[in-house]
Amino acid sequence: DGGITQSPKYLFRKEGQNVTLSCEQNLNHDAMYWYRQDPGQGLRLIYYSQIVNDFQKGDIAEGYSVSREKKESFPLTVTSAQKNPTAFYLCASSIDFSGYEQYFGPGTRLTVT
Amino acid sequence: EDQVTQSPEALRLQEGESSSLNCSYTVSGLRGLFWYRQDPGKGPEFLFTLYSAGEEKEKERLKATLTKKESFLHITAPKPEDSATYLCAVEDGGSQGNLIFGKGTKLSVKP
Numbered sequence: 001d002g003g004i005t006q007s008p009k010y011l012f013r014k015e016g017q018n019v020t021l022s023c024e025q026n027l028n029h030d031a032m033y034w035y036r037q038d039p040g041q042g043l044r045l046i047y048y049s050q051i052v053n054d055f056q057k058g059d060i061a062e063g064y065s066v067s068r069e070k071k072e073s074f075p076l077t078v079t080s081a082q083k084n085p086t087a088f089y090l091c092a093s094s095i096d097f098s099g100y101e102q103y104f105g106p107g108t109r110l111t112v113t
Numbered sequence: 114e115d116q117v118t119q120s121p122e123a124l125r126l127q128e129g130e131s132s133s134l135n136c137s138y139t140v141s142g143l144r145g146l147f148w149y150r151q152d153p154g155k156g157p158e159f160l161f162t163l164y165s166a167g168e169e170k171e172k173e174r175l176k177a178t179l180t181k182k183e184s185f186l187h188i189t190a191p192k193p194e195d196s197a198t199y200l201c202a203v204e205d206g207g208s209q210g211n212l213i214f215g216k217g218t219k220l221s222v223k224p
Contacts, residue, residue, distance in 0.1 A: 004156075031210065042117070042214035043157075043200070050210070058211065090156050097210040099144050099164075104156035 002027045004105035006091050011110045013085075021076045021108045023091035032074040033092040033102060036060060043090065049074055050097040078110065085112045116140055119201050119215035126222050129190045134199055134218045137183040142206025146184050148177050149200040151217070157200055160186075191222045 004025045013019045025032065031050050035043040045058030049068040063082025068074050074093075078085045088109050092102040120135045138146070145164055149157035161170040163179040170177045174195065176187040186199055198219045202212040 006156075040216065042216045043202075043212075044214075045211055048210065092156075094210075099204065099209075101145075101147055101159050101162050102212065103159055104149075107154070107156045109154075 004091060004093055004103060006089075006105040006108050008108060009106065011108055013110070013112050015112055016080045017112075018077055018079050019085075019110065019112075021078065021089055021091075021110070023074045023076065023105060025072050025074075025091075025093045025105075027093055027095075027103065028071070029093035029095050029103075030071070031094045031097040031100075031102075032068065033094075034058075034064070034066065034074070034076045035090045035092065037088040037090060037107075046076065046089075048097075078112075085110060116205070116213050117201060117203055117215040119199075119218050121218060122216070123219045124221070126188075126191055126220070128192055128222055128224050131187070131189045131191070133188070134186040134220070135183060136186070136201030136215055138201075138203045138213075139182075140203055140205040140207070140213070144204040144206050144209065146179055147202045147204075147212065148184070148186055149202065151198045151200055153198075160199075188220070191220075193222045193224050196220055196222045 007022045033048045034046040047066040049055040065077045091105040094100040094102045148160040151157040161177040166181045198217040200217045201215045
């Protein structure tokens with residue numbers, strides 16, 4: 001079955017620690033995205049990648065970093081510089097960058113205390 | 114200024130009671146409007162893409178329509194399993210590839 005996997009489902013970290021969230025897709029999609037979802041707010045774009053070895057900042061990139069070394073993988077690192085990291089993180093992919101629907105993974109809930 | 118506004122924020126229906134969810138948008142040039150369903154604690158599930166005014170898409174009890182300023186998600190004879198949050202997103206021609214999401218409508222269908 002083709003799809004997007006995110007791991008882990010739940011993640012707990014202490015303040016001041018960096019943490020990396022995994023996202024893998026086997027849909028052969030070129031574009032991948034990271035969103036953050038907070039209660040009462042719409043999804044907000046953190047980073048996106050149109051193609052391997054290329055990525056761009058979204059609306060709320062501060063305190064986050066990404067890499068895109070393989071087509072199927074787009075990990076997100078939440079750094080200690082992110083002031084409010086506790087949130088539900090969603091990875092998505094689309095067959096191409098513009099004009100196509102995005103398919104989402106199951107999400108990772110990160111709690112930082 | 115919100116570019117995508119969904120209403121109502123929450124909607125409670127009895128099983129079989131048809132209704133509509135609204136998504137109004139203000140973008141410079143619409144490249145696509147997308148509807149998703151999201152269950153609690155899960156990722157959004159893609160439902161429909163609409164590209165131009167007058168377009169309609171259907172899937173089981175759901176029908177999505179599009180005008181130049183808004184989209185409607187019509188739910189006909191809903192069942193309890195239709196309970197979820199429905200998200201609307203638009204792709205603005207000025208920011209290609211980046212979706213702007215509304216805050217969603219939380220639908221509850223009681224038996």
